[in-house]
Amino acid sequence: MDVERYADAAAQALGLPLAPEHRPGVVRYLQMVAQMAPRVMDFSLSPAVESGNAFRPLGPEDLSSPDGDGTQGAGS
Amino acid sequence: MSAVVQVRDSLARIAATDGQVNAFTAVLAERALARAEQLDREGRGLPLAGLPFAVKNLFDVQGLPTVAGSKIERDAAPALRDAPLVQRLEAAGGVLVGALNMDEYAYGFTTENTHYGPTRNPHDLSRLSGGSSGGSAAAVAAGQVPLTLGSDTNGSIRVPSSLCGVFGLKPTFGRLPRTGTYPFVASLDHLGPFARNVKDLAQAYDLMQGPLAEDAACAQRPVEATVPVLERGPDGLRIGVLGGWFQSQTLPPALTAVNRVAQALGTSRLVNWPEVDRARTAAFIITSAEGGALHLPDLRTRAQEFEPLSRDRFIAGALLPAAWVVQAQRLRRWFAEQVAASFRGVDVLLAPATPCTALPIGTEWLEIDGQRLNARASMGLLTQPISCIGLPVAVAPVWGCDPAAPHLPLGVQIIAAPWREDLCLRVARHLEAQGVASAPVAILHAAHPHQATQVPQVLPSA
Numbered sequence: 001m002d003v004e005r006y007a008d009a010a011a012q013a014l015g016l017p018l019a020p021e022h023r024p025g026v027v028r029y030l031q032m033v034a035q036m037a038p039r040v041m042d043f044s045l046s047p048a049v050e051s052g053n054a055f056r057p058l059g060p061e062d063l064s065s066p067d068g069d070g071t072q073g074a075g076s
Numbered sequence: 077m078s079a080v081v082q083v084r085d086s087l088a089r090i091a092a093t094d095g096q097v098n099a100f101t102a103v104l105a106e107r108a109l110a111r112a113e114q115l116d117r118e119g120r121g122l123p124l125a126g127l128p129f130a131v132k133n134l135f136d137v138q139g140l141p142t143v144a145g146s147k148i149e150r151d152a153a154p155a156l157r158d159a160p161l162v163q164r165l166e167a168a169g170g171v172l173v174g175a176l177n178m179d180e181y182a183y184g185f186t187t188e189n190t191h192y193g194p195t196r197n198p199h200d201l202s203r204l205s206g207g208s209s210g211g212s213a214a215a216v217a218a219g220q221v222p223l224t225l226g227s228d229t230n231g232s233i234r235v236p237s238s239l240c241g242v243f244g245l246k247p248t249f250g251r252l253p254r255t256g257t258y259p260f261v262a263s264l265d266h267l268g269p270f271a272r273n274v275k276d277l278a279q280a281y282d283l284m285q286g287p288l289a290e291d292a293a294c295a296q297r298p299v300e301a302t303v304p305v306l307e308r309g310p311d312g313l314r315i316g317v318l319g320g321w322f323q324s325q326t327l328p329p330a331l332t333a334v335n336r337v338a339q340a341l342g343t344s345r346l347v348n349w350p351e352v353d354r355a356r357t358a359a360f361i362i363t364s365a366e367g368g369a370l371h372l373p374d375l376r377t378r379a380q381e382f383e384p385l386s387r388d389r390f391i392a393g394a395l396l397p398a399a400w401v402v403q404a405q406r407l408r409r410w411f412a413e414q415v416a417a418s419f420r421g422v423d424v425l426l427a428p429a430t431p432c433t434a435l436p437i438g439t440e441w442l443e444i445d446g447q448r449l450n451a452r453a454s455m456g457l458l459t460q461p462i463s464c465i466g467l468p469v470a471v472a473p474v475w476g477c478d479p480a481a482p483h484l485p486l487g488v489q490i491i492a493a494p495w496r497e498d499l500c501l502r503v504a505r506h507l508e509a510q511g512v513a514s515a516p517v518a519i520l521h522a523a524h525p526h527q528a529t530q531v532p533q534v535l536p537s538a
Contacts, residue, residue, distance in 0.1 A: 010395040016376050018391070025388030030395065033364060039357040040404050052408030052465075053263055056292075064255075064290035 003031045079112035079126025083171050086128035090220045093520045096201055098193050099215040101133050102175040111171045122169025129223040132209050133175035134258040135159040144258035145180040147191045148381050159256030161284050168283045176211030180383035182260040184208050185235050185455035190383050194437050198518030203434035206236030213240035216270045219517035223280050228266045231459025237471035238429035238487025242515045243277045244270045248494045249466025250295035253288035261366040272515040274505040278302045302498045309506045313423045316345040321352035322427040324445050325457045329478035330428035333486040336474055337426055340512045352461045355411040358404035359464035365401045368393025412465040419493040424503055428458050429471050429487035433478045468492050470500035472513035
């Protein structure tokens with residue numbers, strides 16, 4: 001993987017400008033993760049193995065109170 | 077003791093010591109005293125009886141912006157109400173006295189926060205408190221409050237518990253509602269308490285349990301109280317020590333801590349989980365990707381305002397290929413199945429919480445198992461594979477394991493199968509009763525007048 005080219009292309013695709021002062025650190029970190037990633041990607045898993053994330057369907061009773069500030073006051 | 081007296085004592089200790097420790101980012105003196113006076117008038121008989129507590133500043137506190145360790149969120153609208161866990165503790169007679177320092181957006185293990193300054197280890201002010209809930213652990217260790225709340229995505233309750241020498245509990249993933257807290261990695265975020273003794277830890281945990289329908293991750297289970305079983309001890313429990321990764325990715329003092337606990341519990345049984353390093357890598361990838369994606373809008377427009385220690389990691393995380401993340405989530409599921417099978421033959425497992433005692437603030441590199449590693453990331457080597465699959469863990473602090481730093485603690489993780497926090501806490505309580513684990517208040521002298529002026533801003537009543 002050419003990490004530098006990948007970083008520039010992915011950043012462009014996401015509309016995420018890489019400032020010159022940030023780019024070296026971003027590339028360094030991407031290189032580190034890219035070196036680790038085969039530990040995950042090379043591990044053979046049966047197609048039957050599902051995601052660790054499970055989804056819970058929602059009904060109206062699961063929603064926060066209508067007068068509230070949503071489920072997250074923080075960051076909203 | 078009246079609630080007002082407890083709160084005044086807490087506020088006085090904060091004023092005297094926080095110039096040195098820097099655990100608090102907001103002290104709510106007016107609100108806390110008003111609440112304490114109300115409790116003394118009307119709240120007799122409530123279980124927490126005026127106990128002061130504080131929360132990591134990613135919890136919503138009515139009237140304050142939820143800064144989550146950031147500069148960016150200072151501009152956010154003030155929270156309209158307290159987070160549900162704060163509400164539950166106050167309904168039980170607790171008194172919120174302030175908000176605590178953390179790594180920006182919880183992405184770190186050291187609380188070397190550039191915007192708010194580092195939180196220092198109360199047992200050695202030149203050293204790290206750990207993170208990302210560093211303020212939560214340090215405030216308890218410094219004797220500022222007897223109870224705090226924090227969050228743990230990859231180790232952020234367990235790492236600072238270990239380095240500051242306090243008891244901590246990371247409950248099962250989904251046990252406590254996360255509503256009203258600033259998220260980091262939705263797949264992995266947990267909330268939990270810190271305390272100086274196991275009874276306070278268990279009581280706070282019990283009081284915070286219970287379903288919350290609108291919460292995205294809460295498992296909607298009924299309360300399963302742990303205080304009534306706390307004194308049952310370890311009799312009848314099958315206890316093992318985690319080997320492999322959990323012994324190779326440590327330095328000798330951490331193994332000493334685990335051996336001391338294992339000896340006290342009468343076990344020498346070794347248990348090995350498969351592919352722990354892959355599980356840790358999966359957690360690393362999921363964290364990077366979800367954390368980066370969450371902050372993408374701000375990374376596009378105001379990257380300069382992020383914490384310099386984590387900004388580049390957030391940006392890089394946003395760029396990770398989707399296939400890595402999907403495979404990491406599937407590997408996580410596979411690993412959870414393997415570990416679940418291991419709990420057919422054992423009830424409780426032990427492992428170090430950190431590879432070493434608290435490092436000096438600013439340490440960049442650490443050598444473990446013959447490898448030169450990033451010191452900050454290495455603090456989570458032993459916690460990350462466990463939170464990745466959501467197991468409950470209590471941390472018990474053990475002292476005097478490091479001949480080079482005999483004044484510093486090291487935490488031992490007490491791990492159980494999902495929803496068995498009771499077993500973690502029973503074992504932690506036994507170790508405390510036997511004198512194997514303890515959380516003494518750090519000896520801190522009253523601040524120099526110059527330092528006293530650096531006590532965080534005292535905010536008006538929320």
